[in-house]
Amino acid sequence: DGGITQSPKYLFRKEGQNVTLSCEQNLNHDAMYWYRQDPGQGLRLIYYSQIVNDFQKGDIAEGYSVSREKKESFPLTVTSAQKNPTAFYLCASSKPGLVIDEQFFGPGTRLTVL
Amino acid sequence: GNSVTQMEGPVTLSEEAFLTINCTYTATGYPSLFWYVQYPGEGLQLLLKATKADDKGSNKGFEATYRKETTSFHLEKGSVQVSDSAVYFCALPWRRYSSASKIIFGSGTRLSIRP
Numbered sequence: 581d582g583g584i585t586q587s588p589k590y591l592f593r594k595e596g597q598n599v600t601l602s603c604e605q606n607l608n609h610d611a612m613y614w615y616r617q618d619p620g621q622g623l624r625l626i627y628y629s630q631i632v633n634d635f636q637k638g639d640i641a642e643g644y645s646v647s648r649e650k651k652e653s654f655p656l657t658v659t660s661a662q663k664n665p666t667a668f669y670l671c672a673s674s675k676p677g678l679v680i681d682e683q684f685f686g687p688g689t690r691l692t693v694l
Numbered sequence: 695g696n697s698v699t700q701m702e703g704p705v706t707l708s709e710e711a712f713l714t715i716n717c718t719y720t721a722t723g724y725p726s727l728f729w730y731v732q733y734p735g736e737g738l739q740l741l742l743k744a745t746k747a748d749d750k751g752s753n754k755g756f757e758a759t760y761r762k763e764t765t766s767f768h769l770e771k772g773s774v775q776v777s778d779s780a781v782y783f784c785a786l787p788w789r790r791y792s793s794a795s796k797i798i799f800g801s802g803t804r805l806s807i808r809p
Contacts, residue, residue: 584737611795622783622799623738670737674795681726681787681795685737 582607584686586671591691593658593665601656601689603671612654613672613683616640623670629654658691666693696721696788700800703781707774708808715769715803717758717784727751727760727767728785728797738783741769776807 584605593599605612611630615623625638629648643662648654654673658665668690672683701716719727726745730738742751747762756771767784784800 586737620802620804622801625796628796672738681797682728682740682743683795683797685730685739687737688735 584671584673584684586669586686586689588689589687591689593691593693595693596660598657598659599691601658601669601671601691603654603656603686604652605654605671605673605684605686606652607673607675607684608651609673609675609684610651611674612648613674614638614644614646614654614656615670615672617668617670617688626656626669665691667691696725696786696798698784698786698798698800700782700784701803702801703804704806705803706806706808709776710773711807713769713771713774713778713805715782715784715805717767717769717800719765719767719784719786721765721786721788724762725786725788727758728787729756729758729767729769730783730785730799732781732783732802734780741782774805774807776809779805779807781805 587602613628614626624640626644627646629635635646645657670688671686674683697720699718728743729741731741732738742753744751744760750759758767758769781802781804783802786798787795
């Protein structure tokens with residue numbers, strides 16, 4: 581079955597450490613996205629990528645970095661510069677050419693900074 | 695600019711009650727509209743969608759009608775079940791890049807159903 585996988589499901593980090601969240605998709609989608617979700621709030625876009633080796637900042641990119649070396653993979657690094665990293669992180673993908681522009685989501689990674 | 699405003703939660707109902715979650719939007723042109731659902735501890739799933747005015751999206755007993763005159767896309771279900779307990783997001787795709795889309799999400803409405 582096609583879909584999006586994120587790992588790990590839960591991640592704990594000490595302050596001052598960088599951590600990388602994995603996102604893999606086998607839907608053959610060109611575009612991929614990272615969102616942050618805080619309790620009781622909607623989703624905020626961190627980064628997105630339209631094609632391999634290209635990515636753009638979203639609304640809250642500070643303290644985060646990404647890479648897109650393969651079509652299937654879009655890892656997110658939460659750096660020590662991110663002041664409040666504890667949140668639920670969601671990866672998504674979409675296929676170009678769809679009129680409706682639906683995005684498909686992974687199951688999420690919950691990051692807690694200790 | 696484009697925006698989505700949805701009813702604040704939490705909403706608590708008894709099983710078999712009628713559900714309405716309000717959503718209004720501000721947008722230039724005539725965008726598509728979505729409702730996504732997020733079950734506890736999971737990612738978002740597309741629940742239903744409408745692509746033009748007067749369209750009705752429906753899925754799993756939920757319905758929403760795209761009303762241009764009131765700029766609304768309210769979510770309804772005639773008889774809710776405990777399994778419908780989740781967070782519901784109204785969403786508006788508004789800017790399309792060459793191969794990526796941007797979606798504006800509402801703040802989400804948490805729904806809890808009592809047995």
